Amino acid sequence: MKRYLSALWRNRATLLLVVTFVLVAGALAFRQLPRSVFPDVTFPRVAVMATWGYAPPKLVLLQLTQPLERAAKSVPGVRLVRSQTGNGLSKLHVYFSPGVSASQSYVLLQAQLASVSLPAGAHLTVQPMRPNVFPFAEYALVSNTIDSSAMQPLFDFKARPALLNVPGVFTVDGIGRGPAQVDVRLNPVSLAQMHLTAESVAQALRARQGPYFSGRIDAFHQQFLLNTQGRPQTLAELRELPIPLTANETRTPHTVPLSALGEVSEQAPPEIRGAAVADWKHALLIDIAPQADVDVTSVSVQVHTAVTQLRASLPSGVQLIKIYDFSNLVQSSLSDVWIALLLGTVITLLVVVLFLRRFDLALATLVVVPLSLAAALLVLKAAGLGLNIMTLGGLTAAIGALVDHAIVVIEHAIATDPTRPLAERRAAALRACADILPVMTFATLTSALLFLPLVFLSGTLGILFRQMAIALVVALVISQVVALTVTPMLALWLVGRAGSRSKAPRFARRLRVAYDQLLRRALSRPTLALPVALAIAVFAGIALFSLPTAWLPAWDEGAIAVPFRTPLGSSAADTIAVGRRMLQVAAQNPAVQSASVRAGQSLENPRADPNKGDLVILLKSHRAPVTTVIEQLRSSFQQAIPDLAMLKLHQVLVNELGNLSGSHAPLEVELFGKSSSLLALWGERAAAALKQTQTFSEVTLKGGSTGPAFEVLPRPRAALDGITPVNIAHQLEEAYWGRIVGFMLRGEQILPLSVSVRTDSAAQNPQTFAQHLWIQDQAGRPLPLASVARVRFDESVPYTDHQNLVPYTYIQLTPKPGLGLNQAAGAARHTLAALRLPSEVTWQIGGYYRQQTKSFTQMGVILGGALVLLLAAVGLQLGSQRKAIAVLLGTAISAAGAAWALRLLGIPLDSTAFLGMLLVFAIVVNNGILIFGMARLRPAGSSQRLAMKLACRARARPILMTMAADVLGFLPLAYGIGHGTDLLKPLAVAVMGGLCLAILASLLLMPMLFLLLRPGEEQPVREV
């Protein structure tokens, strides 16, 4: 070691060059690293959506959902298949086992689904769920004069190409009512007058499409392409389109122009979806999603530039406004963490100055921070990871450890007599470094080993924390490398600098004396350690069990999603009106910055029920906490719109995380049974019982329905005159919807051509429409619908949900604020047990709770595994299992401090806090190894107790120093800088609490426990 260090000292100039290179390369890597809030990783989940016009749910279930489900379930590695069958729509969510690679799962599933033969007209989309399928920014084309359908070409042919042209943009979706169509609205009186049916007009229009390929003329060494054009080019041409009259008429000409039969105009499509923003009559939302693994903030900047250019070319009356841009969130979250990191470093510097009372020493200690960070960034870049809250959090958490390493080396090296000559001092420092470095390296490797089990963490949490662990371990190992190379050189250089060590201040000397006395007394009565440890453990147990639990920390991202449902059977127009109302209400809240709403489609799905809507609300940066705003908005929404079938408020990103992992609410009660009607019945009862408990702020029974429906049953006598069911269906479609019979082309724009027949307003009365709607027989004779068909009313046709091919339904629960997940789950269990469900209905509790339980179990195993690893590693290193057990017990006791700190501040126990405890273990075990390692260096022959005492005394100052530096270094995170550090707060608090107790545990309890374990070696005290 000594030879290595002296060789290093000789080559210090080269070392300086390398250091400079690493710093520059790190800075370059920093600029290039992709930035995001959460790690961008693929979840092994694939969403499959099959649409089939508006086919009834029963047919969709049999012809689409069930074959698709069976196919999906037979793909290797599929863990869970969930499906929902609705009106013309089948949604499948396929979850793969954690080990399966996402791209492989996607390919396997697609191959399997391709073997399913779909009914004609059905359409299948398969999408792997990645965080980047969610938009990071939303803009809107708004106008008070032009409706969203009329703005669609502007979006399709101007905005979308311009935005897709921005590098890093993945998808650009327009959300509005949809593209316009050409509406041919036939007058029933004119049809009767001319003995025409709508069908004959539709046929005439269908015949006028094209252009049709008509062959080639090959003549004189040249080929001519032959096309026949049948399609009217303009609306005027369409109006003049000749419609042939039936043969019963000899009047010339034998045709009438289409305009004689009705009105031809360009119209918005039937209102089944829509979007709105506050203060504008019409809006077309533009959602922009990023490519995977790109720096969202830089994409956002370029998108902004593209938008500015677009704005200049908009027609009058149309504006392009920004609704939200989450890249600000990325930016601010990351800068919050950076600030915390910086503040932590500054605080650490102050602590070091306080202890060493030499500014150059402190500064030298801190040199390692940028160097280690630069090297760590380089490694992150090489490993393909990006900058996100998790990796930055890992680096921040490691700052303490980085400085620790430097402190330990420098503090140990400079403890030489300053009066001696330089060469001697250098030699002494070299010896000191050579002494401490091997022990320290082993200690660091042991700490790093502790984080190894995190790799086995599965699910969302695994994905999140694996990156944090990687960043942490990388930083730890790199800091050790720095401690092995740069720090000793710094120490040697510092030794050479003039600077006398001033006498320690009085309180420090007193403290030392007091500690010496305490240590002597404690080591002479090591049995005292038992009750103390026991008391700490008991208190920790009490704190742990009374702590509320959570899956992830409360985190304030400043954006709220509000999914809502208007009463069953409400139209999209009503839903959008409700959405507009909610926008008005939200705008009155001072915390709200902007908002948008969509109806008939949801944040996740381009197609949803007409009574489904989604609000996205962006909050201002300076405002009340998000939980308060959510409660305020909830109560004002409920007041303004009393009759909502469903209202939920949650943060956008948190929900996205849940969605990716397949949970949509903190708690979900899943009910399984034979039929959807049975489940609907018991689901309602269970939901009512859960509502009564007053434990939950939201209770939502999931499971859609088509809404009220009429079934038209043709009478047998209708067939006598050739009125077939399909004939009736077509005529009803013409009366109430419009039949698409072809397309018109306008430039690149495709305009669907819809034929409809004007109806009496009496035909809109659902109680009597059968008497007022006239159906034509083949000769064009009008007959009331009631005389050719019966009409049956269905209250509603429930959608069918399947989980692994078994019908199920679920109730989503949100506990009231302040109530932990465990407690709420207990309440739900109790309520359901009291409900006495029939034997064919079974239930289980899922949601984030299941994730939490799973994570906690895994975390428990990881903590246990880490302790065993420690035992082995420490035992190996110290050559004694007794020492290892003492270190381990001391380390475990420190965790109690974490529990106390959390309890004291009322922070729920969650996965991040668990990680904090792991970090405490890593730091404390370092202390232990150093103490026992130093004890081994004592001359042979001295008693264990004496050796322990001397080692403790020698390590007291550095341990106190590193602990103080760590604890105070975490203060900015624990206090919270902005909202970016919310996720790391429980970690910081747990570490601070744990390390505070660790001082006691390392400096007193560990040696006491060790002596307690070696009573046989008790020897008379011999002071040196």
Next chain:
Amino acid sequence: MRKLAMRQSIRIQWRAFLLSGFVAASALLPLAGTARAATLEVSVVHPIASRKVAVSAAFGTVETSDHAALVAPFDGVVKSVSVRSGHAVGAGRVLLQIQPLTLASQTRAAAAAVAAAKADLVQKKILAEQRLATAAALETARAHLAARVAALAALQAQLRLGIVRAPFAGTVRDVAAVGTRVLQGQQLLHIDGNGALRIEAAFPMAAVRGLRAGTAMAIVADGDSGPGQVYSVARATDRYGLVLVYLTPPPTLRLMPGEVVQVRLDAAAEGAWRVPQAAVVLRGTTARVFIHQGGRARALTVKLLAVDADGAVVLGDLRPNSRVIVSDVAWLRDGTPVTLKPAEPKS
């Protein structure tokens, strides 16, 4: 002493920190309490008593009282047409000619039969003169010939029917095209005489119950409407349960024979109210309106009698001074506290 001073200053700073925190908190509190206590503001109207309600509407065709639909006398092909739809024709004018399919050969067969019978009679006569045949046989042959001649005449008369003539002076419409194959009884054309106009409309059986001569009906033609009067109701239905009703059109409408019009049958409705369509909410098939009563929205279940462009006619517990809520009804609940919008209630 210095220590004490420092301690005090720390204590003061601590207090100052607490105080500033309190001030900050109290500044933030009003923000937190912004959930407004105002109730929902709604607009209301008064309902209008409605004595009439449109119960049924049908398509009607305008005809003249001496209207005739001329039909094919036998199976055949339209051989020639001498008029076009809209032509005015005099009585007896040849309109079109139908080429028979089987009748011609039948006639030729009959003519041949007559010839045969004639020859038979001549032969019988000669034989009778030579006393080879009895007088009775001669009489039989004579009778036979007469029968054959009569049969031929009947067929020839029928053949002549193939020439379709106008039964009276009038205007023709819906004329079959040349070459059309027609079956016996199939319509060839319509002729409307110059008599008074009438409207023929087919109504569902339920709608015409209680309908008698003199009942008023609204006639809608080409955007205009006027009152019509029933003068006859058929006493039979067709197989779809439709009953023909004949009406006299209002002279104000300038109708033309052949024109298709809409006929609306209004019924008297006791206790019915007309409200704007926006006031009615359907949940399933149950219709409700909300009225403003005692500071709350009260849901009233009503029967939806009719819907037209002007609003909805409902039967329910309404009063002339009831305040029917017309805004926000889609998301109201029974008992929701509401206040009136500052604007005056319109009626």
